[in-house]
Amino acid sequence: MDAKELIARRVAQEIRPGMLVNLGIGLPSMVANFVPAHSGVFFQAENGVIGLGARPPEGMQDPHLTDxxxxFVSAVPGAASIDSAMSFGIIRGGHLDMTVLGGLQVDEAGHLANWKVPGRMVPGMGGAMDLVTGAARVVVAMQHAAKGESKIVPVCSLPLTSQRRVSLIVTDLAVIEPGPDGLLLRERAPGxxxxxxxxxxxxxxxVPGSVPEMCLG
Incomplete structure (x- = not known):
């Protein structure tokens, strides 16, 4: 499997039956492909959909159903369409069990930077700041390095998304848990x-004395 699939498969193992989970755009959206449809998990997107399913087969896309x-996404039985005010009320009100977000950098304090690269135009902040602040758990799904540069750094040089420490980092190389003492290496990618x-x-x-390999199922 490629790096993105490995990350998505490992993040899917953090999701428990009955959870309400927000998936960010890009790599995090792949996580829905590896959670069984019958598990009772509802995926939420801040544009106003609760009950996102996996990407539909080619030719079966609905232009009105997107993340x-x-x-393009599918919808599971019981899915609902809500307006933006209710969607962000769920996020800001602390009703999400988990959010899965991409990252540009995460530092030793567990701070995430994922919304802006200085000098590049962005359409807006999006919902990342609300999600990192409001969700019960924040899982960062990202590749370990980009263009030869580590994305896990001593101190973020990019603008922070939130002052809150994220819960877990899953990369193509490792699972890392930020804590009060720093970044704990919990698992290694296979091989x-x-x-x-x-x-x-x-x-x-x-680095503890023993670091097990990821079990991807």
Missing amino acids: AGGG VGLDAIVAATSARLL
Whole structure:
């Protein structure tokens, strides 16, 4: 499997039956493909859909049924369409069990930067700031490095999305848990050694005596 599928499969294991989960645009939207439809999980997108399913087969797309990034999605039985005010009321009111977001950087304090690169135009802040602040758990799904540069850094150089510490980071190399003492390495990707993870990480990692491989099911 490629790096994005590996990340999405591992993030899907963090989701429990009955959860209400927000999926960000891009890589996080792939997570829905690896959660069983009968598990009672409802995926939410801030554009006003609760009950997102996997991407529909080619030719079966509905132009009125998309995620927040405009990607085509399906709907599970019991899905609902709501307006933006209610959607953000759910997010800001603390009713989400989890949000899964992409990331540009995460630092040793567990701070996420994912909404703006200085000098580049962005259409707006989107819902990331509300999601990181309001969801019970915040899982960052991103590749470990980009263009040879680590995305897990001592201190974020990009504008922060929130001052809140994220709950978990899942990359193509590792699962890392931010905590009060720093970034704890919890799992290795299949076939990836500790030295490779440390070398690809600019931030200081807390490495326990035993680090198991991810079990992707």
